[in-house]
Amino acid sequence: MNPVLSDEQVRETVKKFIDHLKDKKAKISHEENWGLKKLKYVIQKKKTGFYYLLEFQAEGSVINNFEIEFQRDERVIRWQTVKLDKFAMEYADRRRKKLNEKSKSE
């Protein structure tokens, strides 16, 4: 979810992972770029990182491969995959709507 490098490379990495998911026929429901953020502690001697959030639906075997892909990529310094339960889905839906409204009003 968060590589540290120049912005062009960031876009490349994100695209690579999205394409990887699309190849495996996963449904991507939401993606969100948080941009450059300060890390609360130092990871690999870096104090800032790009954050990127992906919400998707896929089978377990797909996710296993997806995680291996993260481990192979040196541009990604930290990542996390989280299972969403029904409350989390509700929350994610509401969050998405809020963000959509915000972007419309701006």
Next chain:
Amino acid sequence: MSNKTEIRYLSPVDIEKRKQSKYCRFKKMGIQYIDYKDPDFLMRFLNEQGKILPRRITGNSMKFQRRLAISVKRARQLALLPFVGDNLK
């Protein structure tokens, strides 16, 4: 002679009663899911060193304390919250 050591009060001493009973914020506000992506909110349940506050202070119910702990730990993993820190608040 025994009265010397014994302290006697004419009226019963006021023992401070707890004015407000503790309640679970999540139950009251109707929050079902605690988001790990929201460090400002999670910060309310941490002390200055970044430790999770115990239930006896926050008054959370067991169910939500467990979920809170999970999301705090997820946030720590992503460097949204520090594992250790000073003067967070």
